[in-house]
Amino acid sequence: MPPFSRISVLGPGLLGGSLALALQARRPDADLRLWARRPGAEAEIRARGIRAAFFTDASAACAGADLVILATPVETMPALAEVIARTELAPDAVVTDVGSVKGSVVNALSPILGDRFLGSHPMAGSEKTGIATARADLFEGAACLLTPGPGQDARRLRALWESLGCRVLEMSPGEHDRKVARISHLPHWLAVVTTLAALRGDPEAVACAAGGFRDTTRVAGGDPDLWTGISLANREALLASLHEASSVLTELVEILAKPDEEALRRCLAEAKSLRDLLPAAQP
Amino acid sequence: MPPFSRISVLGPGLLGGSLALALQARRPDADLRLWARRPGAEAEIRARGIRAAFFTDASAACAGADLVILATPVETMPALAEVIARTELAPDAVVTDVGSVKGSVVNALSPILGDRFLGSHPMAGSEKTGIATARADLFEGAACLLTPGPGQDARRLRALWESLGCRVLEMSPGEHDRKVARISHLPHWLAVVTTLAALRGDPEAVACAAGGFRDTTRVAGGDPDLWTGISLANREALLASLHEASSVLTELVEILAKPDEEALRRCLAEAKSLRDLLPAAQP
Structure with missing residues (x-):
């Protein structure tokens, strides 16, 4: 060939x-x-x-x-x-x-x-x-x-x-859309949620921002038209991932509200071990 | 002095x-x-x-x-x-x-x-x-x-x-804790939520990850003990920020479920304009 x-x-x-x-x-x-x-x-x-x-x-x-x-x-x-x-x-x-x-x-x-x-x-x-x-x-x-x-x-x-x-x-196209909803479209939406929840009520808090805020929200600076199109085109898989995120957020809020220190440490450790799956050298 | x-x-x-x-x-x-x-x-x-x-x-x-x-x-x-x-x-x-x-x-x-x-x-x-x-x-x-x-x-x-x-x-210490809950502790928690929601159900999706996932979730690789301590010590302000994030997430999910294309574009544009408040050169 x-x-x-x-x-x-x-x-x-x-x-x-x-x-x-x-x-x-x-x-x-x-x-x-x-x-x-x-x-x-x-x-x-x-x-x-x-x-x-x-x-x-x-x-x-x-x-x-x-x-x-x-x-x-x-x-x-x-x-x-x-x-x-x-x-x-x-x-x-x-x-x-x-x-x-x-x-x-x-x-x-x-x-x-x-x-x-x-x-x-x-x-x-x-x-x-x-x-x-x-x-x-x-x-x-x-x-x-x-x-x-x-x-x-x-x-x-x-x-x-x-x-x-x-x-x-x-x-397959279906598997693609589910995986990409998880690994790309969901992170984009949660960067948007982070930005809105952090700054809508207090835009001046941006003066206190460090690398964590900068990186966590970087993609929220992306083109709104482009991301409107992507979100609508992958709406079904993205909604499934967003519902998963909503459940996880509810679970974590309940743990913190109690507070259940051991459960909190366990969730943070689980997130760390999953995040550590990403090879350090990957772009 | x-x-x-x-x-x-x-x-x-x-x-x-x-x-x-x-x-x-x-x-x-x-x-x-x-x-x-x-x-x-x-x-x-x-x-x-x-x-x-x-x-x-x-x-x-x-x-x-x-x-x-x-x-x-x-x-x-x-x-x-x-x-x-x-x-x-x-x-x-x-x-x-x-x-x-x-x-x-x-x-x-x-x-x-x-x-x-x-x-x-x-x-x-x-x-x-x-x-x-x-x-x-x-x-x-x-x-x-x-x-x-x-x-x-x-x-x-x-x-x-x-x-x-x-x-x-x-x-004041109170203002500090509210601002830092917004700009540091909330982003940390939403990086944890993103990681858990993305990878709990499909750890292999990490093979598809690009810069968006890497940056959005970077801080979720932090020390679980350190972040358990920080979260408990700033529990009240962090819970207030997490409730704000939960409302924003619910709002966005409703807009996407409809879908209301104009409202979606407006939210993404609002997030971009808030994110763009961050000076590009800031570390």
Whole structure:
């Protein structure tokens, strides 16, 4: 299976821009193309040193491609998929995305693109968005979750992500959404809860903040539009995780209200042992 | 008012060890003494390059001191205060602490030490504990909260913390405990909730973790004994903050369950604008 050689990236934000930078560094042989809605995006990508051919016509950007990567907000993907479906790609072409949810994306895109579509989710990003924050090493050491359907072969796509430095895991779209609700969307929401509960009633308390507040709430500085879209697209799994969080919070509040010192120590020790599962070196 | 010249630090953990390193760098003229319960601590402090005179007898460590800094867990402070009260300090001596709560510490220590005691809380630390993690620059740029009682003059103590790089704020012990419950203890508990809700039901989801999970839950890797003590000592203010967090969580879950897209976007935008109050450069 030859590596992809004509790669179109749609959407030059943090992820699309980082993909372009990483691909031109790691795959200088590939024919790289970048699409954006706005003509003004070209100056921005050139300012970041991206040499890819630039298009504002999505069909022209994808013609003949053997890999198309959708790096736009999830709500805009179906319309782009319709354009791609009407475009002549390479015969063995693969279309993938970098969206934070997979069930709704696969359900929306597979009927349009058929077996060409195979979802990806590189677990990399930042509370910052846009091409200005893109970096060639964004995917280095990150997990990338692929969601091949029955009978779909993910090897060629896996090799691409591995060439960018990712650890690749394969799972179903449903399992993806449940795991990512736990490990990414829930932490985002609890960072929002922490920020609102801490500062709504006393914004001046921010003057006392140290590293704990800064890190615990970092992602709450993320783009509200982006996170509205992600939350609605993974609503069911996120609600299940939020109900779990609500039960845990109730349990801990009861323990502290009593107070039951031994139960408190046990819960804090349980949380520490679970947190310590995270490898220290992981990005 | 001359600066303190004979300084005793009690407890060579992360904070006490960092104080010793910072004082010997910034105040090489001061006579610095360090007390630990365990004789074995001496080899550990020497290994970190701390040159202070070492004592396992707290009274000997404090004799003649014009500043005593309690850097032990809050539960052990009253017994040490009794020893200090029986020791002849310098006539104008100040005793302070670095504990994470102030109401209960001031209530316990002021009757023993009288007006000599004036609480401090440098907002610096780490999920790691112990002398191995001590650093001379730990206090650089950190907020330090002082809680002088009526008629107490905090200027000399303020100058000391400022000489270590702190931004000093003064407030009552009650206000301290409410602000710190919001900005430090609540984030700690919600990091614990996030970790338990994310991983109790599926520890393998940790393989998908990225920077969001890592940062949001970092402090949940902290010492369970230390945080049991802090939580119990600031129980009332922490419970008030946790009830606030529980209301916010319920509000957000209702919005997502509907779903009310506009209300969701509004809450995420409110959280972002509050989080953005934190100066980017703050440690």
